[in-house]
Amino acid sequence: MKALVYNGPRDVQVKDMPDARIERPTDALVRITRTNICGSDLHMYEGRTDMKPGRILGHENVGEVIEVGLAVDRVKVGDMVSMPFNIGCGFCENCERGLSNYCLTTNPGLAGAAYGFADMGPYHGGQAELLRVPYADYNCLILPRDAAEKQNDYVMLSDIFPTGYHATEMAQLRPGESVVIYGAGPVGLMAALSATVKGASLVMVVDTHKDRLALAEKIGAVPIDDSEGGGIEQVMELTGGRGADCGCECVGYQCCNMHQEEVPNLTMNNLVNAVKFTGHIGCVGVFVPQDPNAKEKLQRRGQMAFDFGMFWFKGQKMGTGQCPVKAYNRFLSRLIEQEKVKPSWIVSHELPLEKAPEAYRNFDERKEGWTKITLKPNG
Amino acid sequence: MSSTLAYEDAVDLLDADHKMAQKQFLDYQGLCDDGAPSEARQQLALKICQDLSVHAQIEEEIFYPRVQAVIQDEALMDEALREHAQAKEAIARIRDMAPTDAGYDDTVMQLGTTIMDHVMDEREKLFLKARYSTADLRGMVPELYARKKALQSGKPAPAPAGKKKVKS
Numbered sequence: 001m002k003a004l005v006y007n008g009p010r011d012v013q014v015k016d017m018p019d020a021r022i023e024r025p026t027d028a029l030v031r032i033t034r035t036n037i038c039g040s041d042l043h044m045y046e047g048r049t050d051m052k053p054g055r056i057l058g059h060e061n062v063g064e065v066i067e068v069g070l071a072v073d074r075v076k077v078g079d080m081v082s083m084p085f086n087i088g089c090g091f092c093e094n095c096e097r098g099l100s101n102y103c104l105t106t107n108p109g110l111a112g113a114a115y116g117f118a119d120m121g122p123y124h125g126g127q128a129e130l131l132r133v134p135y136a137d138y139n140c141l142i143l144p145r146d147a148a149e150k151q152n153d154y155v156m157l158s159d160i161f162p163t164g165y166h167a168t169e170m171a172q173l174r175p176g177e178s179v180v181i182y183g184a185g186p187v188g189l190m191a192a193l194s195a196t197v198k199g200a201s202l203v204m205v206v207d208t209h210k211d212r213l214a215l216a217e218k219i220g221a222v223p224i225d226d227s228e229g230g231g232i233e234q235v236m237e238l239t240g241g242r243g244a245d246c247g248c249e250c251v252g253y254q255c256c257n258m259h260q261e262e263v264p265n266l267t268m269n270n271l272v273n274a275v276k277f278t279g280h281i282g283c284v285g286v287f288v289p290q291d292p293n294a295k296e297k298l299q300r301r302g303q304m305a306f307d308f309g310m311f312w313f314k315g316q317k318m319g320t321g322q323c324p325v326k327a328y329n330r331f332l333s334r335l336i337e338q339e340k341v342k343p344s345w346i347v348s349h350e351l352p353l354e355k356a357p358e359a360y361r362n363f364d365e366r367k368e369g370w371t372k373i374t375l376k377p378n379g
Numbered sequence: 380m381s382s383t384l385a386y387e388d389a390v391d392l393l394d395a396d397h398k399m400a401q402k403q404f405l406d407y408q409g410l411c412d413d414g415a416p417s418e419a420r421q422q423l424a425l426k427i428c429q430d431l432s433v434h435a436q437i438e439e440e441i442f443y444p445r446v447q448a449v450i451q452d453e454a455l456m457d458e459a460l461r462e463h464a465q466a467k468e469a470i471a472r473i474r475d476m477a478p479t480d481a482g483y484d485d486t487v488m489q490l491g492t493t494i495m496d497h498v499m500d501e502r503e504k505l506f507l508k509a510r511y512s513t514a515d516l517r518g519m520v521p522e523l524y525a526r527k528k529a530l531q532s533g534k535p536a537p538a539p540a541g542k543k544k545v546k547s
């Protein structure tokens with residue numbers, strides 16, 4: 001099968017790989033119809049993780065089931081399914097509590113597995129014609145009947161829509177409250193969409209890229225261009241000097257200042273300052289325990305200079321970590337089915353798999369207009 | 380005693396060593412970055428070497444043979460042993476060097492890379508396969524624990540931390 005393979009830093013290639021297949025009776029085999037390039041794929045693309053060469057990338061996958069193992073009951077051949085990026089078993093101590101993001105079975109030693117992701121188990125990704133889905137009854141969401149026509153919407157259910165929603169949940173956003181979201185990348189935009197759905201009175205999105213801020217504005221968020229600095233002042237003006245009721249971090253450890261230099265503590269410390277006393281912060285941007293290729297020494301050890309004094313003084317709380325997609329995806333899929341939301345509004349490019357290396361390059365360079373790329377490995 | 384051990388299975392016990400090793404190598408990096416004195420660096424380096432030697436020995440004596448008996452995957456086992464051999468060479472080099480020698484820090488950090496590669500490999504291949512197999516990973520825990528403590532102290536295993544001894 002054709003697949004997008006990671007060869008090394010900034011080197012990905014579409015090539016022939018052995019066909020994905022049923023390896024255990026609980027597996028399903030899915031023919032991928034849409035698979036997105038995610039911002040977190042770029043951490044691997046840039047060689048800023050310990051991803052080994054030879055792995056197929058891709059954890060935002062939707063497709064049609066073409067074969068199931070003997071122990072798969074619920075999922076049938078022909079079903080259109082969305083796969084959460086998390087791979088869970090459904091029966092470990094964490095999965096039992098709905099924390100499929102920290103499954104203890106599928107990635108022994110650590111917690112939490114995913115398709116084609118550094119440190120998250122041996123699983124290949126879905127930027128390929130075929131994908132093997134372990135524990136298929138648990139890890140497939142069977143999509144509504146309109147799935148084929150709305151694939152660019154449903155493909156957002158694997159990761160970024162639930163992840164954006166999760167950021168607002170960890171921030172404990174309630175109807176009528178204001179929220180400040182750092183990052184207008186795909187996850188930040190999905191957090192803005194989720195905040196709007198939840199009835200926020202004011203959604204502020206901070207970024208330095210004008211094309212991305214324009215997308216935030218399209219769904220009624222207030223865009224805050226921080227490329228000249230002064231983002232915090234604007235939040236303070238909009239909230240009468242109190243700060244936002246809550247905040248979301250949707251950038252991660254490779255966040256950049258106005259000069260596009262990496263400053264890993266920038267968004268976290270901005271949030272501490274832009275969120276009110278007692279406010280909650282949901283942090284879904286990726287941070288890593290070690291970053292050997294970073295320039296700065298704290299960063300190499302996975303540390304940062306965090307405004308803990310101000311954080312404590314303001315009595316804030318913070319939630320962190322990857323999203324348990326299964327906690328949200330079924331209900332978010334109904335919002336798409338009922339046409340309450342159209343998360344495909346951020347898609348800028350719909351490309352064949354062969355164009356993936358070029359897409360990675362452009363997305364990585366944050367090239368104007370490349371806001372979200374979805375690939376079609378089977379035409 | 381065995382009923383009071385908190386490790387759920389052999390993988391949990393062995394990977395706890397892995398996580399501790401990763402933390403120690405990060406700490407070592409920190410000492411280098413901060414220009415710590417050579418005694419402090421050597422103390423940590425030797426502690427790392429000692430812990431890893433014990434870990435490798437209990438894997439080789441107990442875990443590998445029991446798992447191999449069930450999964451019968453020669454290639455996988457050869458790979459694991461090859462990685463252990465590489466690590467042991469580096470450990471011997473570090474023990475022979477003075478912390479002021481040129482290349483001391485590099486040798487320690489190189490061992491760190493070797494170990495973390497091995498850990499990633501083991502988690503993704505052998506541990507996953509072992510858990511899917513019929514090997515008695517839960518039953519192995521008391522033996523692994525006792526051997527580990529004996530090797531660490533040169534004495535028989537003490538009771539696990541924080542647990543009262545039950546009179547039998």
